[in-house]
């Protein structure tokens with residue numbers, strides 16, 4: 001796939017279907033990609049919602065469960081997908097991002113022995129459900145059901161995203177859950193974010209880097225001092241960490257082994273007191 005005139009072009013040189021949303025803003029220079037789930041029951045439903053002026057929402061792309069991609073906003077125009085959001089010092093991320101919505105029911109609840117969407121009441125077979133905790137869940141939260149993405153959707157997301165990263169020089173791929181963590185849980189634990197990021201950006205996964213702390217270092221739940229300290233914080237001097245991602249001076253780290261008796265710490269640190277190991 002490639003980008004021409006801010007439209008997504010398939011390998012057969014035809015553009016993907018373009019169904020315009022009226023819910024757009026001015027010209028943007030995208031920096032990041034934001035991945036979402038629709039929390040609905042069909043791609044058609046999401047597309048008609050984004051066509052409806054009253055919804056006030058939109059996305060650049062909608063990807064159906066069979067991998068069919070529909071574009072609704074040109075990539076150099078603002079789409080209304082992120083809402084109130086923050087990443088590092090940037091706020092209102094619609095101004096800096098391309099939004100991709102995947103047709104997926106999202107978080108599911110148990111009702112009458114079935115996994116059901118609390119929004120649409122539709123039920124889903126066990127084979128379509130991943131049972132997991134969300135990365136933003138407070139410790140001790142029981143796991144939930146999450147509607148599984150299809151292989152075709154993930155492949156289509158990767159193909160479109162590779163073209164977008166190349167055409168616009170995008171520097172990161174994030175979930176809505178990363179830029180609006182108290183409010184949003186999409187794309188959720190079934191989306192293979194680590195491998196998608198590694199394939200799109202050539203880092204993360206096995207190319208991550210090892211550092212160690214040069215001072216007692218606080219670990220927080222997000223990239224900024226406004227986020228809460230995690231158990232095990234502060235990390236003692238000499239603690240080895242693996243850097244998972246960077247957001248300006250704030251780095252997300254995975255603590256190797258344990259710190260202060262706490263295992264499996266993953267959180268955000270100021271990079272000032274980290275040196276390469």
Ligand SMILES: [Zn+2]
Pocket residue numbers: 035036037081176184186
């Ligand atoms: Zn979202």
